[in-house]
Amino acid sequence: MNQLPLFIPIVFVFSIGLAMFIFFKALGRFSRFFYILTGWLLIQGILGLSGFYQAHGGSMPRFLLLILLPLIFIGFVNTTSGGRNLAGQPDLKWLTLLHTLRVPVEGVLFWLFIHQAVPQIMTFEGRNPDILAGLSAPFIYYFGFIKNRLSLSIILAWNLISLGLLLNIVLIAVLSMPFSIQQFGFGQPDIALFYFPFIWLPGCLVPLVLFAHLYSIRQLLTRRIMDVKNQIL
Numbered sequence: 001m002n003q004l005p006l007f008i009p010i011v012f013v014f015s016i017g018l019a020m021f022i023f024f025k026a027l028g029r030f031s032r033f034f035y036i037l038t039g040w041l042l043i044q045g046i047l048g049l050s051g052f053y054q055a056h057g058g059s060m061p062r063f064l065l066l067i068l069l070p071l072i073f074i075g076f077v078n079t080t081s082g083g084r085n086l087a088g089q090p091d092l093k094w095l096t097l098l099h100t101l102r103v104p105v106e107g108v109l110f111w112l113f114i115h116q117a118v119p120q121i122m123t124f125e126g127r128n129p130d131i132l133a134g135l136s137a138p139f140i141y142y143f144g145f146i147k148n149r150l151s152l153s154i155i156l157a158w159n160l161i162s163l164g165l166l167l168n169i170v171l172i173a174v175l176s177m178p179f180s181i182q183q184f185g186f187g188q189p190d191i192a193l194f195y196f197p198f199i200w201l202p203g204c205l206v207p208l209v210l211f212a213h214l215y216s217i218r219q220l221l222t223r224r225i226m227d228v229k230n231q232i233l
Helices: 007-027 032-050 060-079 081-087 092-114 131-146 152-175 200-232
Strands: none
Touching (some): 007 032, 032 060, 032 200, 060 200, 092 131, 092 200, 131 152, 152 200
16 A cells, blocks of 8 residues: 555544544443453554555455454344343443544545545545535434434434445445455555554444444334334323
8 A cells, every 4th residue: 555644544543532432431431342342443453553454465354354253243232132231321322423433534535545545436526425424413413412302213214324324335345345356446446444544444433333323223213112102002
């Protein structure tokens, strides 16, 4: 990967740090969940610095290890009683505020495109409108949880749409990598995510955002069902 201006990794690392802070505020305590996440972040940082994911031009099995383990853990947390006890009851308003970090991350992706480290299709100039979720998150946070002027249905719909935007860019990013399944970015493949600190995007930030959406959707659906039952009764 070409030498990048220092401000690009600085902005990205700052975004990761802020995401961790907001997630801690959502948890409200130093839980085992937070320790596990911090340990995972450090391990992936070490592997990224060692060139583990760059070996042999980027190995698909190695990269799958990076993204599949967080997915399995998120599934465990959201679908089992032990996982739910581990996560506790994160604050939905802080989980919503977490999505504002998608704005600087989209800026980083654009800068990486300028410096030929990701294809244009992964930016807001291409097929990635994920920045809209980040820009709208403060409004959902303020009017939905501070002022209580948004219905549960609106907040739920926002989470579902924003989840779709996240899954869209994840799919594009994977299909833009120089693997056998590559479909996009043949002139400039997605190589930045093999390097430190950008390895933390698929290894930490995307799982955090995914967890925030899935947990929020489950909680909002539960509240919505309870409201309907109360109206019937």
